Amino acid sequence: MLSTMSxxxxxxxxxxxxxSDTAHRLLEAAAEAFADRxxxxxxxxxxxxxAGLSPAGVYVHFSSKEExxxxxxxxxxEAARDMLVAASAGAGSPTExxxxxxxxxxxxxxxxxxxxxIVQYEFGNLTPEHRDAVLGLRKQIDAVVxxxxxxxxxxxxxxxxxxxxxxxxxxxxxxxxxxxxxxEIKRTPAAIGEAYADLxxxxxxxx
Amino acid sequence: MLSTMSxxxxxxxxxxxxxSDTAHRLLEAAAEAFADRxxxxxxxxxxxxxAGLSPAGVYVHFSSKEExxxxxxxxxxEAARDMLVAASAGAGSPTExxxxxxxxxxxxxxxxxxxxxIVQYEFGNLTPEHRDAVLGLRKQIDAVVxxxxxxxxxxxxxxxxxxxxxxxxxxxxxxxxxxxxxxEIKRTPAAIGEAYADLxxxxxxxx
DNA sequence: GTCTATATCATGATAGAC
DNA sequence: GTCTATCATGATATAGAC
Numbered sequence: 139m140l141s142t143m144s145x146x147x148x149x150x151x152x153x154x155x156x157x158s159d160t161a162h163r164l165l166e167a168a169a170e171a172f173a174d175r176x177x178x179x180x181x182x183x184x185x186x187x188x189a190g191l192s193p194a195g196v197y198v199h200f201s202s203k204e205e206x207x208x209x210x211x212x213x214x215x216e217a218a219r220d221m222l223v224a225a226s227a228g229a230g231s232p233t234e235x236x237x238x239x240x241x242x243x244x245x246x247x248x249x250x251x252x253x254x255x256i257v258q259y260e261f262g263n264l265t266p267e268h269r270d271a272v273l274g275l276r277k278q279i280d281a282v283v284x285x286x287x288x289x290x291x292x293x294x295x296x297x298x299x300x301x302x303x304x305x306x307x308x309x310x311x312x313x314x315x316x317x318x319x320x321x322e323i324k325r326t327p328a329a330i331g332e333a334y335a336d337l338x339x340x341x342x343x344x345x
Numbered sequence: 346m347l348s349t350m351s352x353x354x355x356x357x358x359x360x361x362x363x364x365s366d367t368a369h370r371l372l373e374a375a376a377e378a379f380a381d382r383x384x385x386x387x388x389x390x391x392x393x394x395x396a397g398l399s400p401a402g403v404y405v406h407f408s409s410k411e412e413x414x415x416x417x418x419x420x421x422x423e424a425a426r427d428m429l430v431a432a433s434a435g436a437g438s439p440t441e442x443x444x445x446x447x448x449x450x451x452x453x454x455x456x457x458x459x460x461x462x463i464v465q466y467e468f469g470n471l472t473p474e475h476r477d478a479v480l481g482l483r484k485q486i487d488a489v490v491x492x493x494x495x496x497x498x499x500x501x502x503x504x505x506x507x508x509x510x511x512x513x514x515x516x517x518x519x520x521x522x523x524x525x526x527x528x529e530i531k532r533t534p535a536a537i538g539e540a541y542a543d544l545x546x547x548x549x550x551x552x
Numbered sequence: 553g554t555c556t557a558t559a560t561c562a563t564g565a566t567a568g569a570c
Numbered sequence: 571g572t573c574t575a576t577c578a579t580g581a582t583a584t585a586g587a588c
Contacts, residue, residue, distance in 0.1 A: 178385035192573055307518050307544050314517035337514050345550045
């Protein structure tokens with residue numbers, strides 16, 4: 139988010155870089171590598187070469203391999219949370235909100251399946267401090283969904299046996315998209331989102 | 346399954362070992378380590394010491410660390426498949442079958458969450474040959490569930506938008522149990538199984 | 553079948569020139 | 571800020587005694 143602005147603005151370059159340049163390339167390289175092979179199977183040499191740097195070049199921008207993981211995990215969690223908050227806030231009813239949440243969340247897990255895998259499966263490779271920070275974001279994400287389910291039960295739109303358990307099952311469906319999604323398949327992220335919005339409604343509706 | 350019988354039967358020992366002895370201890374040690382820390386983060390030294398062996402002792406029983414992973418992954422997939430086949434075969438209707446399948450499958454992912462994590466998340470660390478072998482088992486597992494959903498649609502008990510997509514979502518809920526389950530939590534595997542049997546029925550039932 | 557000892561190599565990270 | 575060179579460590583796997 140905050141650009142370091144260590145280089146002067148380039149009038150001749152019309153493509154703006156979202157974060158300061160090579161650091162951003164390194165994050166993208168690390169995201170690909172971590173998602174494809176896992177944190178521990180990824181070497182700093184691999185990350186460096188994918189970003190076009192020497193092995194030592196990484197450490198100018200990040201103090202460790204775990205620091206790269208943390209940045210990706212934190213940004214990924216924040217993006218997911220912000221999307222869910224927006225989806226929930228823009229809805230006129232719990233039913234609409236749940237459809238928006240499930241559609242958005244599952245679509246995100248398909249479109250950004252690399253970051254999503256890091257978010258979901260590499261949590262345990264963070265340092266204890268970083269784990270704590272991310273845990274706070276996870277609680278926020280859970281709360282957004284749980285509040286919608288609670289609201290729907292209150293209005294009578296939903297009927298569930300247990301709110302926290304149902305919330306977890308809803309998130310499980312969306313989260314698991316990142317495990318099986320493959321960009322080669324025919325289903326588009328948008329279609330997945332629509333299907334999971336329907337499935338989410340079914341889960342909170344007794345026949 | 347097949348005991349090597351390299352040691353004579355011990356009349357004084359009343360506890361029978363399912364597989365030949367230390368090999369079994371090594372598999373259990375590897376299962377714990379792989380599930381807790383992941384395949385690549387686990388060292389052969391770690392596995393050996395958990396099994397009470399020296400680092401070299403592993404290689405008498407398994408030719409490589411990946412061989413341990415393959416044994417665990419294959420046995421885990423086979424166990425899951427056999428359970429689903431039995432659950433499906435013992436049911437009198439698609440509704441009963443789906444309840445049995447979802448209850449069994451999600452309960453298994455809780456009770457055996459260590460093996461389940463290896464099954465679900467370490468697939469990519471198998472050699473290409475072993476991946477192919479396991480892929481065959483995965484297709485069998487998918488077919489069991491898909492057939493039940495198809496049968497339920499045929500009898501009119503179920504109403505789904507798309508059979509393969511719904512099958513996948515059903516499995517996602519159960520599979521994801523292995524990700525969040527923690528033996529410390531209050532919910533028992535049996536309670537999880539019951540809850541997910543209900544949720545599975547909701548997914549195939551339109552209001 | 554298990555051990556001690558070790559070969560061989562890759563890893564994360566650093567030093568210091570440019 | 572990037573490089574080349576390298577350190578220190580720890581990895582998988584093997585050799586050979588017992």
